[in-house]
Amino acid sequence: MGRSSTPGEETRPRVRDARQLGWDEDLYEDAPGKGPEPDTDARPRAPKSTGHRGTAKRRNGKGKRKRRVLRWSAAVLSMLILGGAGAGYFYYEHLNGNIKKEELTLGDRKMADHKANAAGQTPLNILLIGSDARDSKENQKLGGGRDTFGAPPLADVQMLVHLSADRSNMSVISMPRDTLLKIPKCTDPKSGQVYPASAGLAMTNQTLGRGGPGCAVATWYELTGITIDHFMMIDFSGVVSMADAIGGVPVCVKGNVYSHTSDGKGSGLRLEKGTTKIKGKQALQWLRTRYGFEDGTDLGRTHAQHMYMNSMVRELRKGTKLSDPGKLTDLAEAATDALTVDKGLDTVKKLYDLAEEFKRVPTDRITMTTMPNVYGTGVNQERVLPKPGDADQLFQMVRDDAPLDGKASKRKAPTAKEPTAPVAEIPVIVRNGTRSDSQYPVKGRASAVKDLLVDKGFTETTVDTQYTEAAARTGVLFPSADLEGNAQAVAKALGIPLASVKRSTDVTGITLTVGADWRESGEYVAPARQEKTPDSARALNGTEEGACMDIQPGFGW
Secondary structure (H helix, E strand, O other): OOOEEOOOOOOOOOOOOHHHHOOOOOEEOOOOOOOOOOOOOOOOOOOOOOEEOOOOOOOOHHHHHHHHHOOOOOOHHHHHHHOOOOOOOOOHHHHHHHOEEEOOOOOOOOOOOOOOOOOOOOOEEEEEEEEOOOOOHHHHHHHOOHHHOOOOOOEEEEEEEEEOOOOOOEEEEEOOOOEEEOOOOEEOOOOOOEEOOOOOOEEHHHHHHOOOHHHHHHHHHHHHOOOOOEEEEEOHHHHHHHHHHHOOEEEEEOOOEEOOOOOOOOOOOEEOOEEEEEOHHHHHHHHHOOOOEOOOOHHHHHHHHHHHHHHHHHHHHHOOEEOOHHHHHHHHHHHHHOEEEEHHHOOHHHHHHHHHHHOOOOHHHEEEEEOOEEEOOHHHOOOEEEOOOHHHHHHHHHHOOOOOOOOOOOOOOOOOOOOOOOHHHOOEEEEEOOOOOOOOOOOOHHHHHHHHHHHOOOOOEEEOOOOOOOOOOOEEEEOOHHHHHHHHHHHHHHOOOHHHEEEOOOOOOOEEEEOHHHOOOOOOOOOOOOOOOOHHHOOEEOOOOOOOEOEOOOOOO
């Protein structure tokens, strides 16, 4: 995999054996396990840059910390799901140069800051994206879809990984590729091209072609209200290379299956009934299989991906080893070259440190879920929409840092703080966020709530008449720590839970947004906090070794 040098950089030969770099050969290795199925509507990107960056670092006494950092698995994607283990000492700067970096979000709406728990800890949310891009010969060979070469890529796999503030549990929400939603306005930071907000509903996988992965992040935030800290995106060839390194992941099917239709569709996966250890291209086929699993839709494919990821976690935590130093070198190249991250994860060291956080979560506290959904109607009958009630309940649990595995939460109630000024001297801005996907905003709600506050002594309250964003839940935002007590005083006056009072750089003063949960006149009644994962989310625990895929009728052999 030769790489040309950029101007001013020394060209170095490719290191083919880890022993040349002084690595230990008996090191643990991670591998990711997710990849999208590019059907006939798949889209590729422009070819990647092949500029060589950096040089190999020599092993010396001062390199101890860097060697620890480089005990990072090349399987970066799944490393976050499983809490990865080591790789060894190799050309650190070169691998940093391989990693592609992009802006975290391309939307206009700023994400709210996390609310720290009583111990000062904050949760961590990462959006994992599987791209169907055919931007290299290898990706084109693996992905197929020759008639779509040259078109924009699609984000065919999207998983939001939530690491709890106390690092005791981890939750994953997959959004089916066929989900219909509203995509916000996104601006490509490289070209400056502005992609207007979708006029109606659009498929979620189109976000990647609207400026890059940052548009997927903006869309998730628009739908869920969950603040996303980072994203990581991987392509076909990266999945295959990383899956090879682990030596195989056990998966189970309830009958012989062959994912192939008479008109040539399907992943090509062919397995016998029972448990098989799959790797490489076969692992990619499993992760892309739709035809042949369950009802032949993207929902079955999503469940199969959850089974694979959980199984890989168990394998790697048993102590799976990579014994071939040459493969380790190839894997490190492939992993970093296949990876695109936000600028907050732009070095191997940062990725390693992030993996260390995820390693703290025990396997039995990992929960995989699918966004609760319902099928559309008419021309959209083969697409899905977020299921009213259930989907928001799942999103709310993640926003509240509530565990999805049903075990008791260790979260403590927010600490009450005293206001620093009399209520008559606390300026408050009220916004009308009562609009929803199915309802227009309630006219005059912001003014009505302003009157409630004035009646309670908050005489410095005004209305932001320009605000038009939707908000599922009523909440209070404040810009700096010194205003937290004042913001809590506003919330207490209206019966708003302190958990709904959050710090945000998106506001310049204490701001109350009246959400879709307060469309009616009168006092605010806080919705009961739900801490039970909806059955429609199909929760799968990380320890469920007996999970086995149902086979779609007509795809046996």
